[in-house]
Structure formats: structure tokens, C-alpha cells
Amino acid sequence: MSRLNGMGDEAHKRGLKVKVAILGAGRIARHMAETLARMASDDRYRDLVEPWAVASRSQGRAEDFARRHGIPHAYGSYRELLVDPEVDLVYIATPHSLHAEQAQACLQAGKNILVEKSFTANAAQARPVLEQAQALDLLCAEAIWTRYMPSRVMVDDIIASGAIGQVKAAAANLCYPTTGKPRMTDPALAGGALLDVGVYPLNFLDMVFGPKPLERVESTAVMYHTGVDEHNATTLVYTDGAMGLASSSMTVSSDRSGTVWGTEGYMVCRNINNIEAIDVYDSDHRLSGHHEVPSQLTGYEYEVAAAAQAILSGARECAEMPHQDTLRIMELMDRIRRIWNLRFPFED
Incomplete structure (x- = not known):
């Protein structure tokens, strides 16, 4: 169990x-x-x-890691970590295919969890994890850092200001060349571009448009020789006529841009994986606003702080990435893979 479970505001009071x-x-x-060392x-x-x-x-690997990063305790098995009564929050940093099993093991041990994206390999794995967290009254959050960064609020504020009019697309x-990492190309580890890098463009669109219903999803992919997606492109058409376009790859580099198009102008976000700056243009392509993103430690600090504050306040999900948003993205990626007829071996 975590020593903070059930304490709520009392944890705050006791510092x-x-x-x-x-x-x-x-x-x-x-x-x-x-990140933790800097925090x-x-x-x-x-x-x-x-x-x-x-x-x-x-x-040996745990001890070397701990020594390099100034972490006081090193365990040579996951079970040893889970029985440590001092652990309040476990950050799960393993391949996608292991997330569901490890998340449930942590929850059963009474540990709050912050699970690296993608949350699980599919929605069928995600649902019981989220349900278990709720039943056990523990924090469970997906660690997709772009949801927690100040840039996310900046994008929301620019749209809300009406600077680019009504958002229509x-x-x-x-895209990153990442095929040198075995987990990226192995179907048994839920490899491929979509779950690793493609999740970011989909989350960018979801943050821009919100949880409104989709009319249709169209997608195509080029498969790597191992059978996972190498490149992919997806078009989302919403019931109100808005459209989102998302693409990713694990064999090429891209400009990593995110653009939001409105009836009176558009916004360009440099690097959707960690927005560096946002430029706003009017309908004549004149720069009407430039917004610098605040400096950061590594960018991971925002998700850690959100999870920690949620635990100390007694919350069981992070407002920046609530359970419904995690599940919606997992269901969308399932839907996209069905279009490609891509199933991982453990799904058969």
C-alpha cells in the first residue's frame, strides 16, 4: 500500500x-x-x-541506474518495488505490451500509477485497468506529457480568443527514424509508429476539437517488413463537418508541426511533441501573434506534478488527462488498426 492512501488533505497539512x-x-x-532529480x-x-x-x-542494472541518477533504492525485480511501503507513485516506463499487466499489479499492491503512453496496447486492456483504479480508489493517469504542458492551455486560449475565427480543420x-529500437518493430511488443509517435498527432487533434463525435475515420498505412505500421495517415471527419489530419512514421523525419485552421486565420505550433512556440496568422497570412512557451526542466515535470498533486488532494485521475480521454484515444487507435487489418499476436 501507499502511506498516502486515504489521507487526502491531511497529507497536505503534514507536508x-x-x-x-x-x-x-x-x-x-x-x-x-x-526530471525527478531536477524537481x-x-x-x-x-x-x-x-x-x-x-x-x-x-x-545490477537497477543499481547502476540508481547510482547514475541519485536514486536511493534499487530493486532487481518489480515485486520488490511493489512491496516497498514507502512508494506512493509508480511511473511505468516499459513497452506498451506490458503496461496493462504491470499497471494492474501496481494497483493490486496499493500503488498509484502514472503509465507512459500509449496507456496500453488496446482499449480492451485499458478498460479493466481504469475500472480497477476506480474500485481501489487509487490514482491512475496516462503520462502523455503534451496534455500537461503549459502549451496545451496556450493553444486553448488562442482558440477561445477568436483570433483565428471558428476552427474548421x-x-x-x-515522425522519427526509430527502427533501431527492437520494441518499435516487434509486433509482440505492440510495435509500429501509431502507438509510439502516432498517438501524439491524435492527441493534438483531440485537444483542439475535444470529445465530439466522429462521423467517419479514414486511414492508410505502409507496413514494415515485420508487419507493424511504418508510415500512416488518418483523416478524422466530425459530425459537425470539422476535419482532422494526422500522420506519423518510424523511418523518416518530419517538421513535427501542428496547424489549426480557422475561418479568420490559422495557428502554427512548432513541434507537437513538445511545443516550442506558437505563431498566429490572419487570413492574409500576416503574422498577428507570436507566443513563446515557458522554459521547462525537461517537460516531464508537469505530468509528475499533476499526478502528485492529485494524490495529495485525494483525486483519482488527472484533470489534464482524465480516464475518458485515455479510453477515447485507445478506442480510436483500435479503430485505425482495424482499418489496416493490423492485430498484435497477443490479440489473436
Whole structure:
């Protein structure tokens, strides 16, 4: 169990910090460890979170990871981490195909969880995790950092201001050459561009348009020789006539841009994976506004802070990425893969 479970506001009053553990010791886990170290020495976060432990399937690897990142506890199995009563929040940083099983194990052990995107491999895996979190009264949140960043509010504010008129369409892309990573090309690990990088363009569109109903979804993909998607492109048509375009790839580079088109102008977001700046143009293509995004530690601090604050306040989901949004995106990616006839081996 977590020592903070059921404390709610009392945890705030006693000045308790949320002790964070990392499950996994790969590349994205290293980024999180760096983030936690910086948060622990930053005046904005030092009284909120505390780096506590890392778990790997190898004791040696866990100890090396902990030593490199200044983490006080290293475990050579995931079970050892789950029985540590000091752990309040587990960040799950393993391949997509493992998320559901590991998330449920953490919840059963009484641990709040922050699960790296994509939340699970499919919606059928996601539903019981979310249901279990609710039943056990534990925090469960998806760690898709763009949902938590200040840039998300900036985009919302620009749209709400009417600067580009009524939003009628948007487009987003994200492409990186990542086939050198085995998890990206292996169907058994839920590989492919969609779940790893394609989830960002879809979330960008979802943040722009919100949870309104879709009239139809059209999509196509080029398959890698292992059978997962190499490139993909998807068109979302909403019942009110708005349209969203999303594309991603794991073998090429792209400009990573997100554009929102309105009746009186448009907005260009540089790098949807971590927006650097937003430019607003009028209908004559004249620059009418330039918006710089605030400096950050690594960008991961926002999701960690949101999860920690939710735990300390007794909330069981993060307002920035509530359960319904996680499930909607998972269902959409299932729908897209059905169009391609792409199923992972463990789904058969």
C-alpha cells in the first residue's frame, strides 16, 4: 500500500512528499529519473515529490541506474518495488505490451500509477485497468506529457480568443527514424509508429476539437517488413463537418508541426511533441501573434506534478488527462488498426 492512501488533505497539512518509483530502466526511464532529480532541487517542486526507487529485472542494472541518477533504492525485480511501503507513485516506463499487466499489479499492491503512453496496447486492456483504479480508489493517469504542458492551455486560449475565427480543420504530424529500437518493430511488443509517435498527432487533434463525435475515420498505412505500421495517415471527419489530419512514421523525419485552421486565420505550433512556440496568422497570412512557451526542466515535470498533486488532494485521475480521454484515444487507435487489418499476436 501507499502511506498516502486515504489521507487526502491531511497529507497536505503534514507536508508529506509523494515518493516516486520508476518501473523499468530504459531510455524513457532515464528521462524521468533526470526530471525527478531536477524537481527535487527546484524550489517549485522540492516539497512536492521525492525520487525514491527504481526497479529492473536485473539487480545490477537497477543499481547502476540508481547510482547514475541519485536514486536511493534499487530493486532487481518489480515485486520488490511493489512491496516497498514507502512508494506512493509508480511511473511505468516499459513497452506498451506490458503496461496493462504491470499497471494492474501496481494497483493490486496499493500503488498509484502514472503509465507512459500509449496507456496500453488496446482499449480492451485499458478498460479493466481504469475500472480497477476506480474500485481501489487509487490514482491512475496516462503520462502523455503534451496534455500537461503549459502549451496545451496556450493553444486553448488562442482558440477561445477568436483570433483565428471558428476552427474548421487541423493537421499534425510526428515522425522519427526509430527502427533501431527492437520494441518499435516487434509486433509482440505492440510495435509500429501509431502507438509510439502516432498517438501524439491524435492527441493534438483531440485537444483542439475535444470529445465530439466522429462521423467517419479514414486511414492508410505502409507496413514494415515485420508487419507493424511504418508510415500512416488518418483523416478524422466530425459530425459537425470539422476535419482532422494526422500522420506519423518510424523511418523518416518530419517538421513535427501542428496547424489549426480557422475561418479568420490559422495557428502554427512548432513541434507537437513538445511545443516550442506558437505563431498566429490572419487570413492574409500576416503574422498577428507570436507566443513563446515557458522554459521547462525537461517537460516531464508537469505530468509528475499533476499526478502528485492529485494524490495529495485525494483525486483519482488527472484533470489534464482524465480516464475518458485515455479510453477515447485507445478506442480510436483500435479503430485505425482495424482499418489496416493490423492485430498484435497477443490479440489473436
